Amino acid sequence: MIEYRSIRVGLLGAGSVGSQVARLLLEHADELAQRVGARLDLVGIAVRNLDAKRDTDLPAELLTTDAESLILGSDVVIELMGGIEPARTLVLQAIASGADVVTGNKALLASHGPELYAAAEQVGAQLSYEAAVAGAIPIIRPLRESLAGDRVERILGIVNGTTNFILDRMDQTGASLEDALATATELGYAEADPTADIGGYDAAQKAAILASLAFHTSVPVDAVHREGITEVTAAQVESARRAGYVVKLLAICERLIDGETGDEGVSARVYPALVPRSHPLAAVHGANNAVFVEASAAGPLMFYGAGAGGVQTASAVLGDLVAIARRRVSGGPGTAESTHAELPLLPIGRITTRYAITLEVTDEPGVLEQVARTFAEHGVSVEQLQQSVPEGSRSATLVIGTHEATESALADTVASLAASPVVASVASVLRVEGAQ
Incomplete structure (x- = not known):
C-alpha cells in the first residue's frame, strides 16, 4: 500500500456547499490521494453553531467554532462562509499563515479581490475561486489559464439561475413576473428575499470577477452598471417571442474603443436584454447558467451547465x-x-448597442414623421418598424428596432420620445444583444 504525505485541509462553513465538500472529501479520500499524490486530510470544519441542522451528517469531532486555530493548523483553507466579514479577515489570516485558499465567495472577490490577490502574491500563496461564478461550470480556470495568451473581446453570460428560471418560465408559460417568482420560491430556486437575484446584484458581482479576469484589469463591482428584471413584464416577453427573441438577464463584459477618446477601455454591465432565438444563449433553460466567450484566436466558446x-x-x-x-x-x-493591463472602465453611456422600443402613439397623420424626426435629431438610425392599430382604436402601437448607436444617444432618444406630444407612453425599452 502506498504511503502518502498529508495535506491538511481546513473548511470554513458547512452550509449547502460546505457540507457537500466535506462529505466528498471524506468519502473519496483514497481516490483523491491517488490523483494528488498526497492525502487530503480534512482536519476541521469551522461553523457558527455546532448544533445547527446540516444537509449531510458530519463527524462531530471535526466541527469547531474556533476558525482562527483551524486556519493555523491547515495547509489549505476552503472558505465557504459567504459575505464579507468575517470571511475577508479569515482569508487574509490564512494567506498570512502560509496557507493556500479556495473560496466560492463572489461578494468577497468582487469587493476585495485586488487586496486578496496582492496578499497572496506577496507570499507566493494560491488563491483559487472557480466556484465563485456559474457553480459547476468551469469558466474561471479557462479565462485565467487556457485563454491567458488569447485576447478576449466579449463575454455574454447568464450567471444567475434564479432569474433565468423566472424569465424562462415567463417565456414558456406566459406567466407574470410575480407568478414565476412565486414558483421559483416554492421550488427552492429563489430565496425568501430575492432582491440579490432579481435586482441583478448577484450577477453584477460575477460580472466584476469575469471582466477582471478576461481583460487583466481590476474591475470593482461599483463600476458594473446594474439593472435587474423587476420591470420585465409578461407583455414584453410575449412581444419578444413574436419577434423571434427571448428575454435574458445578461452579464456583459466587453473590450471597446471609447468613441470620445479613441482609447481602448472595458465595459461591464448587467441588464435584461433581447437575445435572438438563434443564439446559443437563447437555449439555456430553467435554472442553468451559460457563459459565451468571444476570443480573437479561439473564436466563440460556450460554457454551459448547473450554475448552483x-x-x-x-x-x-x-x-x-x-x-x-x-x-x-x-x-x-x-x-x-494578471491584472496589470489596467484598461480604463467606460461608463454605460459610452457603450454601443441596439434598442427595441415600444411606443403607444395617437393614430393620426404625421405621427410617424415626428417620431422619425426625433430619432434623426439624436443620430439614431431606425432598422425596422412595426405598427399595429387595434380595430376601433384611435391609438397605435409602434415597435421600433434601432441600428447600433451609443447608449447615451439612445437614452436621449427615449427621453425625447417620452416628452413628445404624439407619444402617449413609452411602453417598453429593451436592449438587443447577440444579434449578428
Missing part, C-alpha cells in the same frame, strides 16, 4: 483543491493574478 446547487458547486471547489494540492506536492509558488 450544493453538490454541483462542491465539484468546482474540489477541482481547485486538487489543483492546489498537486502544486504543493510538486512545489513552486501559486499562480498570480
